[in-house]
Amino acid sequence: MKKSKLGLRITFWVGGILSLIYAFPFFLVLVNSFKPKREILDNPLSFPIEFTTDNFEQAVKKMDFFASLTNSVVITVFSVVALILVSSMLAYYLSRMHNKFSKVTFMILVASMIVPFQALMIPFMGLFAPILSINDRASLIFFYIGFGVALSTFLYHGFISNIPTELDEAAALDGASDFTIFWKIIFPMLSPVTATVAIVNALWIWNDFLLPVLTLDRDSRTLPLSTYLFYGQYSANYGQAMAGLLLAVIPIIAFYLILQRQFISGISSGAVK
Template structure:
């Protein structure tokens, strides 16, 4: 009897072990497929152009930093880095401030027009940027407002406001109104209630929005290419385009430039990894 009763248990344990092994192999395969392009870029950034073209998968015969020196000088890396950091930081801050306050207004003031405003905001996310870029460039170009980092930040605010407001809207609805009423009774103004009571409770969704917007704005190429004309205003993605000409491409320096472009964003996530993971987990639980 004991042997017969142990067989189903062993069968279940064996099935669980097989399932865990298959899940591990699947995760490992996806990790390799995802990580392989980054390894390929890193390896080829130390090669000469001929070695990259003839055998891109092989390790370098001689490891050289010449590509990095050329990429650093050609990209004007420090200027491009400053432009990217400034544009990304200010744009994300503007999106966070305006979208959180706008969502709070739409949730707490129960006016009929607010419902239509919210629907229009959601509908605006359906319109692709490619359908708007020609009118935008034409209008702002005729007004002489292109080639400005501040105009680019204004564009990012407009394009990022819809999604961020939508995410804040759903989160704010779950915050008890009684907390705000208690603060108002204690003499706090509406702004004080929002910034000192409501906004600290929005930290999980704020971290999520920061992750999405930093990745979007830092890696964006099309919008800066349309707005930023002069070389002094170019961001890191625009600077990497220097290595690709009409008839030839400098693959080695281009690979090195891509590695240099990835380093700041990797440092950002390494420094803030605890806050990023905690924010995503808290947002998922909420």
């Protein structure tokens, strides 16, 4: 009993310390976004003495915030929806078709998860640049689907594998097609892992900088690209940059908070078979 209480206390304190470490950068962004530049340079760790919202007003103008927000929302929503549709159907096929093709395909998908984009960036852009229209949001969405389908399928596959095949067989005896079985019976049961897939991919796509900087022009830039405008070659406006970062992360944090319960459930059920 004493060992159990000691273990809980250690877990509590370790968790608390880690939480403070992770929250510290957010604290810096928050407090410095309300400071004038001289206060940030004097003491970036202190609370604002001269409280100001000028940084937010200037950040909105310089970022062209609402246009950048629209681009981020469009790219993220279309990419995540496409990944959910494609990955869920692919995972259902791979989990139900027990043959060599499905096993090899699944192993290739899992193996591709360990290859970083940076290792593929130069040959990837050289291959697709002549085919697809660069500086186009549709091309960027296509790239996100290709790079995100492996992890999304992996999460769905683990969850679907735990759903009894007897449900499929019973529906098939009643005359339901494979399409009907999946969309009317299986997919509604996938809501926890669907929330997980949505959050994981939305966080990645919303915050991604490398792919948009390679594929988008100035008029189509997303919020991460817009926050880069505050940093010059020899100077940076830290107050406006902090305000811009805060404006950029608020929507995705709100999205996560809405789906956090389903996210935790999906991670525990879908990632481990």
